[in-house]
Amino acid sequence: MSEKLSFQDRVAIVTGAGGGLGRSHALLLAQRGAKVVVNDLGGDRAGRSGGSASMADAVVEEIRNLGGTAVADHHSVDTVEGAEGIVATAIDTFGRVDVLVNNAGILRDASFAKMAPEDFRSVLRVHLEGTVNVSRAVWPHMRAAGYGRIINTTSGAGLYGNFGQTNYSAAKAGIVGFSRTLAVEGAPKNILVNVIAPLAASRLTEDVMSEELFKKFEPEYVSALVAFLANEVCTLHGQIFELGGGYYARVALIESEGIVVDSIPSPEELADRIDEISDISTFLEPARADVLLAKVNQKLGL
Numbered sequence: 001m002s003e004k005l006s007f008q009d010r011v012a013i014v015t016g017a018g019g020g021l022g023r024s025h026a027l028l029l030a031q032r033g034a035k036v037v038v039n040d041l042g043g044d045r046a047g048r049s050g051g052s053a054s055m056a057d058a059v060v061e062e063i064r065n066l067g068g069t070a071v072a073d074h075h076s077v078d079t080v081e082g083a084e085g086i087v088a089t090a091i092d093t094f095g096r097v098d099v100l101v102n103n104a105g106i107l108r109d110a111s112f113a114k115m116a117p118e119d120f121r122s123v124l125r126v127h128l129e130g131t132v133n134v135s136r137a138v139w140p141h142m143r144a145a146g147y148g149r150i151i152n153t154t155s156g157a158g159l160y161g162n163f164g165q166t167n168y169s170a171a172k173a174g175i176v177g178f179s180r181t182l183a184v185e186g187a188p189k190n191i192l193v194n195v196i197a198p199l200a201a202s203r204l205t206e207d208v209m210s211e212e213l214f215k216k217f218e219p220e221y222v223s224a225l226v227a228f229l230a231n232e233v234c235t236l237h238g239q240i241f242e243l244g245g246g247y248y249a250r251v252a253l254i255e256s257e258g259i260v261v262d263s264i265p266s267p268e269e270l271a272d273r274i275d276e277i278s279d280i281s282t283f284l285e286p287a288r289a290d291v292l293l294a295k296v297n298q299k300l301g302l
C-alpha cells in the first residue's frame with residue numbers, strides 16, 4: 001500500500017493513554033491527523049492509588065508540541081458514568097467520535113490460591129467492564145454516524161493462560177468474547193471491531209522482560225497495526241492479532257473436524273477415540289456461533 005493512512009477529520013479516544021501502549025497509540029493517531037482524547041485516570045499499575053491528572057496531561061502536551069490536536073480526559077473507564085464522561089469529552093470538544101482504542105488496564109497478579117476476591121474483581125472491572133462501558137458509550141454515536149472502528153486489547157494470558165493471572169486472563173478472555181459478538185453486531189453499521197494481543201515494553205512488563213527484550217519491544221510496533229485497524233481502509237472485523245517487537249500474527253479460534261457417532265457413546269468409546277476428536281490436522285474456523293451450528297447440523301445430517 002503506497003497511500004499514507006490519514007485520520008484527517010477523525011476523532012479518536014484512547015483509554016489508558018497516559019503511558020505505555022496507549023501513549024504510543026495516541027501519538028501515532030495524532031501524528032496522522034486524528035484529534036485525540038487522551039484518557040487516563042493516572043495511578044499505579046495495580047490501580048490502587050490514582051487520580052493523578054499529570055499522565056494524560058503530559059501526553060496531550062507532547063502531541064500539541066508535535067503540532068497535533070488532543071485533549072486530556074481523567075475519568076475512570078471502570079464505571080458507566082466515567083465512560084460516558086470520556087465520550088462526552090470527545091463530543092463536547094471535537095463533535096464526534098470515529099475511533100475507540102480500549103487499552104486501559106491494571107495488574108494484580110497472584111496465584112489462584114492467594115488471589116483475594118477484590119483483586120479478581122478489580123481486574124475484571126477495569127479491563128472487561130471498562131471495555132464494555134466505553135464501547136457502550138460510543139455505540140450510539142457510531143451507529144448514528146454509520147461509521148466506527150473499535151480496537152480492544154486482550155493478552156496472550158487471556159488467550160492461552162499464564163501462571164498468576166487468573167483474574168487478568170478471565171478479563172482478557174472476556175474481552176475476546178465481547179469483541180467477537182460486538183463485531184457481529186457492528187459490521188452491518190460499518191462499526192468494525194477487532195482485537196489485539198500486544199507484547200510491549202511498559203511498566204506492566206518491566207519486571208518480566210529482560211533488558212534486551214525491553215529495548216526490542218517498543219510499543220510503536222503495536223501502534224502501527226492499531227493505526228491500520230483504526231483507519232477507514234481497514235475492512236476486517238472480529239479478528240485477533242498477536243503482535244510485538246516486530247512480530248505480527250493472526251490468532252484463530254479453530255475446532256477439529258471432530259467425529260460423528262450415531263448413538264450415545266460410552267465414556268470408554270470416547271476415551272478410545274480422543275486422539276481422533278482432538279486431531280486438528282484439518283479444522284474448522286467458524287466466523288460466528290451460528291455458522292458453527294450450521295456446520296454441526298450438516299455433519300449430523302440434520
Ligand SMILES: NC(=O)c1ccc[n+]([C@@H]2O[C@H](COP(=O)([O-])OP(=O)(O)OC[C@H]3O[C@@H](n4cnc5c(N)ncnc54)[C@H](O)[C@@H]3O)[C@@H](O)[C@H]2O)c1
Binds near residue numbers: 104153
Ligand atoms: N505491555 C504488554 O506487553 C501487554 C501485554 C498484553 C496486554 N497488554 C495490555 O495493553 C494495555 C496497555 O498496557 P501497558 O503495558 O501499556 O501498561 P500501562 O500500565 O503503561 O498502561 C495502562 C494505562 O491504563 C491506565 N488506567 C488504569 N486503570 C484505568 C482506569 N480505570 N481508567 C482509565 N485509565 C486507567 C493507567 O494509568 C495506565 O496509564 C493493557 O490493557 C494491558 O493489559 C499489555
